[in-house]
Amino acid sequence: MADATILDFEFEAHPNPVSDADRAGVLADPGFGKALTDHMVVIQYAEGHGWHNARVQPHAPLQINPACAVLHYAQEIFEGLKAYRLPDGGAALFRPEANAGRFNESAVRMAMPEMPEELFLESLGQMVRADRHWIPEGEGGSLYLRPFMFASETFLGVRPASEFTYLVIASPAGAYFKGAESVTLWASEHYTRAAPGGTGAAKCGGNYASSLVAQAEAIREGCHQVVFLDAVERRWVEELGGMNIMFVFEDGSIQTPPLGGTILPGITRDSLLTLAREAGLTVREERYGIDQWKADAESGRLREAFACGTAAVVTSIGKVRGRDFEFGIGNQGPGMVAQKLKSDLVAIQRGRAPDPHGWVKRLF
Incomplete structure (x- = not known):
């Protein structure tokens, strides 16, 4: 089984990313969860083979079989965290190790494979670095990250799946309850x-x-x-x-x-x-x-x-x-x-x- 903590990520740049002008228009008033960035992270898991095939690729629809386990038995988990713009122009995450820990606690409860913390954290870093220009500059803005995993094995029997797909997608975010003081x-x-x-x-x-x-x-x-x-x-x-x-x-x-x-x-x-x-x-x-x-x-x-x-x-x-x-x-x-x-x-x-x-x- 491959050592999942040292996976190399392949990178495929988006051939037609959102233009600078269109992206600037989105970032001026991003809302929450409305727009998605140019790339996504994908990692596969298979029983007996472990975590493998880590990559950053263009954000695109997924192709799954109608008998994909998640569609029938809802075996899936997710996390939510943000990347913030720092005063010097850099970017940082807030307590991502805590998200990694909770992700694995959710995985155990849902009979899914745990992900090594190092791999989880690296997947977030890869996502933010790929789409760093999507982090809003304004007060209150951030890049919302959504890591998630679902059972991607094709079968109709009621049992835990043996194949899973993990992804990270990102969305520029503004205020959640916009204009509401309470x-x-x-x-x-x-x-x-x-x-x-x-x-x-x-x-x-x-x-x-x-x-x-x-x-x-x-x-x-x-x-x-x-x-x-x-x-x-x-x-x-x-x-x-x-x-x-x-x-x-x-x-x-x-x-x-x-x-x-x-x-x-x-x-x-x-x-x-x-x-x-x-x-x-x-x-x-x-x-x-x-x-x-x-x-x-x-x-x-x-x-x-x-x-x-x-x-x-x-x-x-x-x-x-x-x-x-x-x-x-x-x-x-x-x-x-x-x-x-x-x-x-x-x-x-x-x-x-x-x-x-x-x-x-x-x-x-």
Whole structure:
């Protein structure tokens, strides 16, 4: 079996890349996930042969057999992280080793092969270096990277696949909730995101697919996002459709639902908790009920709530609505603690502040 940690990448330049003028037009207002860059990384895996055939090639559609395993049994995982432009014009990733670790934890849960950390990190570096001109220069801009792996073996039996394809694609990104100082959440009554023993802690597409009906309900109710409660008691706040959640109380303490198999272990979540502790704030990872959330918001004990994740970083929560209730939080706008934590985190990510934890990994 080849030593996957020292694979050589073949490079094929795109024969007809996006023109400088068209790319500049995209980067002026990239949105999120709308445009894709010129290249992609592809690596193959086969049982008995390991990881092989690593390459950077033109971004193009894939050709797969209709009996490809992922189409029938959803055996796939993904990650999301960003490349940031540094003050001197270089570029860096933020905590990519954490993404590599979570990718492999997801792989184990989904009966897929783990990828050596060195290969995962090199695939990201290859992607960013190939499309370095796609990193937006403006404030808040970044290059969003989407590494993912799917079962590419052709068969119809119900079993783990033995062949997999790993790819990295990239998209220039701006603000996720553009123009929103705070968001309104819909507390789902009928739908749950994950149950004990399920795949809630894995970053797999099935988790997001099952959340879409609840997200659609939230939008119909005039809300930005859905917030899920636990699947057992339908009481405890867990997370949003794609972000973790935190609460700030009148004494300045922060509380967030504990990990335990049903909540995705967010890297932004972990980073913010670290920064909060270092700032002298009391941090609790404890369960928080929707009934208590409403009571604390109405009494003023709860001053802020915010969502956090790679895409949006930090977004304040202004209101929460449900089938038979609605309540506001604090001033229903950006919270001071949320803004401070976001500012501190972004300054590290973009190389404008000291990085005592070694979170920033320079690429060039």
